[in-house]
Amino acid sequence: MIKVTVWNEFVHEREMENVRAVYPDGIHNCIKDFLQSDEIEVRTATLDMPESGLTEEVIADTDVMIWWGHCAHDKVPDEIALRVKDAVLKGMGLIVLHSGHHSKPFKLLMGTSCDLQWREGDRERIWCTCPNHPIAQGIPESFELAAEEMYGEYFTIPKPDDVVFTGWFAGGEVFRSGCTFTRDLGRIFYFQPGHEEYPTFKNEYVRRIIKNAVYWAKPVTRKNKLGSPHAVDVPEARI
Numbered sequence: 001m002i003k004v005t006v007w008n009e010f011v012h013e014r015e016m017e018n019v020r021a022v023y024p025d026g027i028h029n030c031i032k033d034f035l036q037s038d039e040i041e042v043r044t045a046t047l048d049m050p051e052s053g054l055t056e057e058v059i060a061d062t063d064v065m066i067w068w069g070h071c072a073h074d075k076v077p078d079e080i081a082l083r084v085k086d087a088v089l090k091g092m093g094l095i096v097l098h099s100g101h102h103s104k105p106f107k108l109l110m111g112t113s114c115d116l117q118w119r120e121g122d123r124e125r126i127w128c129t130c131p132n133h134p135i136a137q138g139i140p141e142s143f144e145l146a147a148e149e150m151y152g153e154y155f156t157i158p159k160p161d162d163v164v165f166t167g168w169f170a171g172g173e174v175f176r177s178g179c180t181f182t183r184d185l186g187r188i189f190y191f192q193p194g195h196e197e198y199p200t201f202k203n204e205y206v207r208r209i210i211k212n213a214v215y216w217a218k219p220v221t222r223k224n225k226l227g228s229p230h231a232v233d234v235p236e237a238r239i
Helices: 016-023 027-035 056-060 077-091 100-102 104-110 204-217
Strands: 004-010 041-048 064-068 091-096 117-128 142-152 162-169 175-185 186-191 221-223 230-233
Touching: 004 027, 004 204, 016 064, 027 064, 027 204, 064 077, 064 100, 064 204, 077 091, 077 104, 077 186, 091 100, 091 104, 091 142, 091 204, 100 104, 100 117, 100 221, 104 175, 104 186, 142 162, 186 204
Parallel strands: 004 041, 004 064, 064 091, 091 186
Antiparallel strands: 117 142, 117 162, 162 175, 175 186, 221 230
């Protein structure tokens, strides 16, 4: 069983009617609903919970964390961001979605500003540029999102291990939209689609990519509190 924690600010869905209409139960619960299975156990955590929902006990019981944030990056306490970073270094997988590129944990792990170009929504075609990668399994050569917030280069991240997906927008911009990184024992996947105003997380291919990423990012080893690696018993990916 892979234990996943989906973290979401859960601010836009409460404050903006147009976002609530798309994700009435929050982005975190939308992701939970399509991930939960006999092999994946999902809990959710939000900014308004004690310790932002990411207590030491929750993180110790998490194999893969999924992070969505946008308007409240600065509201995440520094000690919580460091807690997530340290867990990744010890083997926890991390999947960062859309505007989570500016989240504190991601920037700590990248060591850069993680800035990019952006503008309001446009049609996006996502191209699979590393089709033999496990995260790309079952994904066609390309697929289209009718509307998605435009993210464009230059994206100030370190050189990724792999660029699994590249986004092209109708305005002509391109973006490294699916990137993998390794930090110590932890695997990280950044995935660009997922603006709160659009039903991106209801797209079958977006869902498949996130699920594939959970299997890919699951830990092979996790360091215990003394820093000694030990094996983690998780099932092989079946995708």
